Amino acid sequence: MTKTFWQTLPRPLLGLAPMDGVTDHPCRHIQKKYGRPGLIYTEFVAVERLAIGDWALLKDFRYDESQRPVIAQIYGHIPSLFPPMVVMLCELGFDGIDINMGCPAASVVHRGSGAGLIRTPDVAQEVVRAAKRGVEMWLNGASLRDLPKMPRRLLIEAEAQRNALPPAYQTRRPIPVSVKTRIGYEAPQVSEWIPRLLESEPAAIAIHGRTLHQRYGGNADWEEIGQAAELARGSHTLILGNGDVRSYEDALNRIATYNVDGALIGRGSNGNPFVFQPEHIRDNADRYCLLRIALEHAKLYEETISRDRPISFLSMRKHLGWYARNIPGASALRRALVQTWNAAEVAAILDDYFAHRRIFEKTLEMS
Numbered sequence: 001m002t003k004t005f006w007q008t009l010p011r012p013l014l015g016l017a018p019m020d021g022v023t024d025h026p027c028r029h030i031q032k033k034y035g036r037p038g039l040i041y042t043e044f045v046a047v048e049r050l051a052i053g054d055w056a057l058l059k060d061f062r063y064d065e066s067q068r069p070v071i072a073q074i075y076g077h078i079p080s081l082f083p084p085m086v087v088m089l090c091e092l093g094f095d096g097i098d099i100n101m102g103c104p105a106a107s108v109v110h111r112g113s114g115a116g117l118i119r120t121p122d123v124a125q126e127v128v129r130a131a132k133r134g135v136e137m138w139l140n141g142a143s144l145r146d147l148p149k150m151p152r153r154l155l156i157e158a159e160a161q162r163n164a165l166p167p168a169y170q171t172r173r174p175i176p177v178s179v180k181t182r183i184g185y186e187a188p189q190v191s192e193w194i195p196r197l198l199e200s201e202p203a204a205i206a207i208h209g210r211t212l213h214q215r216y217g218g219n220a221d222w223e224e225i226g227q228a229a230e231l232a233r234g235s236h237t238l239i240l241g242n243g244d245v246r247s248y249e250d251a252l253n254r255i256a257t258y259n260v261d262g263a264l265i266g267r268g269s270n271g272n273p274f275v276f277q278p279e280h281i282r283d284n285a286d287r288y289c290l291l292r293i294a295l296e297h298a299k300l301y302e303e304t305i306s307r308d309r310p311i312s313f314l315s316m317r318k319h320l321g322w323y324a325r326n327i328p329g330a331s332a333l334r335r336a337l338v339q340t341w342n343a344a345e346v347a348a349i350l351d352d353y354f355a356h357r358r359i360f361e362k363t364l365e366m367s
């Protein structure tokens with residue numbers, strides 16, 4: 001069996017969990033640069049979008065080389081739509097493909113996708129097998145030009161993205177298919193759900209320790225995650241735990257306690273890439289360091305996303321709010337930052353903030 005990053009990455013595995021509307025290309029770049037999580041997932045993308053020829057699809061699959069290994073996350077419930085999407089993702093140079101079986105949004109679940117698949121394990125298995133068939137098709141020579149209904153504009157952009165890849169990533173190699181899910185639908189059902197998923201032999205299963213009904217309420221149940229790890233023992237599938245991890249040490253502790261192969265951190269990384277780093281590195285970062293990172297993030301956001309559409313800077317504002325925490329004058333600073341429209345405005349506000357801090361600290365020194 002050819003080894004993939006799942007086997008070669010240093011243990012324990014620690015990754016940035018996918019978060020729709022949060023972990024876009026610039027966010028992932030910043031998280032990787034300062035936190036160095038071992039794994040990175042894109043936000044989830046509906047497989048139907050390729051089938052309907054949505055030319056804007058590629059925006060969500062942008063990444064840069066610093067983010068590797070980078071996993072494309074997709075979702076859907078119609079197995080036949082998966083192989084073409086997977087061929088495209090292999091052509092785009094992704095290191096792995098992940099299938100979302102955990103999203104609790106009503107619009108997704110009602111169609112039978114996301115966490116809806118927990119109720120239809122036969123379909124879930126078919127979906128994993130169909131994704132693997134896509135990888136096989138690619139290994140056997142399928143390319144972007146073989147994709148049905150691929151609109152010309154999408155084809156040209158995808159080919160340009162593929163041609164810009166380093167040669168190693170244009171080479172055909174087995175791309176692992178993994179799953180991210182929850183511990184159950186209404187109540188925990190790990191003992192029925194996980195064995196069914198394991199039958200389709202995904203490379204890894206990341207499990208968020210909440211049911212669909214809990215959404216994000218209550219606490220993640222790591223005992224259930226531990227049970228899933230027990231069920232997977234002896235298989236080739238790795239188990240990653242997810243839910244409520246607040247620091248590197250917390251992740252290590254849970255990984256050891258529940259005997260899982262790794263963990264994903266989602267909300268704990270918001271405005272806080274150092275969450276993936278051990279305490280001595282976190283402590284070396286000065287208290288204003290996150291503000292400098294905020295500005296770098298805003299500039300990258302503008303370069304890659306909002307230059308031609310200033311309105312889309314709105315989505316950067318929440319990150320700015322997250323970065324401005326646990327420092328003097330944080331709430332006034334946050335109020336100002338979340339009204340900005342571009343990186344220049346962010347820079348001006350931060351200059352002003354630092355100037356006032358300097359005057360304030362000088363006054364303290366003199367008194």
Ligand SMILES: Cc1cc2nc3c(=O)[nH]c(=O)nc-3n(C[C@H](O)[C@H](O)[C@H](O)COP(=O)(O)O)c2cc1C
Nearest residue numbers: 017018019020043044100180208243244265266267
């Ligand atoms: C805003 C937001 C968006 C999310 N989007 C996705 C997604 O696109 N795909 C996915 O698998 N999970 C998604 N999740 C779930 C997270 O990946 C993760 O499972 C969950 O937040 C629990 O982990 P945490 O406690 O570390 O945040 C999202 C969560 C949040 C808060």
